[in-house]
Amino acid sequence: MAQCSAVNKSKFMLQQFTWPQFLLAAFVLSLVWYVGVVLIFYRKELKQFLSGGIKEKHSHEPLPHRWDDDTEPIEDANEETLMGEPQLPQGMTNVSMGGFGFAVSEDEKEEQVGLVPDVLEEIKSVFNIISKEDGNKKDFFSLIKLVSDKYPMIGSNPNIERINEYITDQAPFHLSAQELEDLWD
Secondary structure, eight states: HHHHHHHHHHHHHHTTTTHHHHHHHHHHHHHHHHHHHHHHHHHHHHHHHHSSSOOOOOSSSEEEEEEEEOOOOOOTTTSOOOOOOOOOOTTOOOGGGGGGGOOOOHHHHHSSSSSHHHHHHHHHHHHHHHHHTTTOHHHHHHHHHHHHOOOOOGOOTTHHHHHHHHHHHSSSOOOOOHHHHHTTT
């Protein structure tokens, strides 16, 4: 019974206030709050406002430029500094952008961007196919025949030994010297 009367009292208390009374009380309390905040945190600005207006903090005058007569000159980079000029490590020099490059000789360039790298890429793909398909020596010979047909001049290339070395290193089976020679004929 005591609980029922407490619940009824709370319902009765809330029914005593109307919406206009609640809104008026909220407005008055908010107004008091904001007046207190302004008085505590913005006292200087409020005094300036009440004394005749807000002073401008920023001038509308443009900043001076380096080319103006009344600006201070920039220190010359060639002037001596307290610690002196920076030194490069021993053996290093400054060069212009056009003073260096990564060019190689014509022979090396042909080697990098020529027939041999293309053939090696084809051979890599052959080994990749053999490893994925569990191919054997017979499959290898048939795939290499396609490569040798595609590049018929590779047998006379002076770098054929490098290609044969690569094949020997990568092959999952043994290849004799005669079989390697017969690959490119």
